[in-house]
Amino acid sequence: MTTTVRPPAVLAVLALVAALAAGCGNGSVGDTRQAADPDTAERAAPTQPEPTDCPGEPLRFTSIATLTGGPTGGNNAVRARIGTDAALASINRECALGRPIELSVCDDGADVNGSLACGREAAEDGSLAIISSVGSFDDGAAASGLPGIFLWGTSAYELTAEGAYSSISGITVGMGGVSAAQAAGADDFVLVLPDTPALQFVATQVEELASLLDLELETLYFPADATDYAPIAAQIAQREPDAVGMLPTSPVVMINALAAEGITPENHIMSIASIVMTPEVIDELGSALDGLLVVSPTLPPTATDNPGIAEFRADLEASGSDPDDPDIDLTTVVSWSNLKKLEEALLEIDPSDLASLDSQALVEAIVDHPVDRPEAAAYDFAENQLPEFPGLAGFRVFTREVAVLEVQDGRYEVLSDGFVDMLDPPPLE
Secondary structure, eight states: OOOOOOOTTSOHHHHHOHHHHTTSOOOOSSOEEEOSOTTSOOOOOOOOOOOOOOOSSOEEEEEEEOOSSTTTTTHHHHHHHHHHHHHHHHHHHHTTTSSOEEEEEEEOTTOHHHHHHHHHHHHHTTOOOEESOOOSOSHHHHHHTOOEEEEOSOSHHHHHOTTEEESSOHHHHHHHHHHHHHHTTOSEEEEEEEOOHHHHHHHHHHHHHHHHHTOEEEEEEEOTTOOOOHHHHHHHHHHOOSEEEEOOSSHHHHHHHHHHTTOOTTTSEEEEEGGGOOHHHHHHHGGGGTTOEEEESBOOTTOTTSHHHHHHHHHHHHTTOOTTSTTOOHHHHHHHHHHHHHHHHHTTSOHHHHHTOOHHHHHHHHHHSOOOOTTBOOOOTTSOSOTTOGGGTTSOOOOOEEEEEEEETTEEEEOSSSOEETTSOOOOO
16 A cells, blocks of 8 residues: 655645644553554553543544654654543543543554554454544554544545544644734735645645735745755845744754844744644744744643633643643643543433444534534534635635744743634734
8 A cells, every 4th residue: 555645735834744743642541552563663651541430341542643753753742642641531530421431542653554554453443533643644544444533634634534533723723824923913924835846735825815814925935855044044034024934844943044144033923833843942942932923723731721721730730740841732732632522522422322332423423512622723523614715625624713822931822812713813912
């Protein structure tokens, strides 16, 4: 079977770093599996289940994740599994569903054969769905024959497969950087992208968005294999834009190159998608990021006045994790929130149906009962949520909301009043 190619509609920052999001990995109160392939990396240490009084046959789910190998070496997987473990411990402790949830994560080892092995195993072990993560490749999720629920909306499978339901939209987050810049006062915007056919398609969608917003936009392409960003930064400086949005494969190098040209988030509007902003990037760049706009599908762990984040922090503390640890980031919130959405959707169906739940009934439950969580953007699996863009009509885009954050002193501050329509954000101070 050939490796699935990610589609051109994977926007901007998400096109090249989908592994950071869709392959970040999610923890398991059950077990952690290595793909059944001798060439994959070592098995990751399993998470031990918390004792629970929740009886009954578990509702089983699988995440396919890149726990070992890949560009991040599993860093994001650790962050995601912290949120997953905390959510599962809370859900199973309360036992509101009358049955425990069991989630196993299969490590694809950043290898397509590992992905396929994970998918085949999920098809045979009683899993009802692939949840949260499909890993570095789409092949495993497709091979499983299972629906994919509460995904990241960045890969070909997530954007086009009939059985894929992403509560996050990579498209919406990627395009949201443009509207956030305008809401912050920009009249003109330079979009900086690697020069690939996929991202040329990206540019056409972003240009359409700029037209709808009455924002002057210019796209600046650079070689996809570039390592020296100084010439790119010089070209940006020559254009003297109000705002800059970018897809750097090396964000530290790009932002430092811009700073050498006198372009910083403190004197220019600069926007980026949250997936690029790993704790490692924030730690390395430090105060150079102050003022940077970050478009996110969830609120950060520091938004303590939000009831969803307050619940998230309480669950982390109950599971023995420190919610103020710098490694607890947006990815941790997403993985936690996904399971809370699942639980709340299942609580809406008849208990007798829950007792005999299968994959089809599961999909009907999550489609018929969208969950409005305060820490995450609203979604609706019933229809495409960006009908204004004809070029995206064939894609599975189920949310149009984002949160706009700003980095200050290594922390995220929420600029938007919760979540805003990507096409109509209010003015940002």
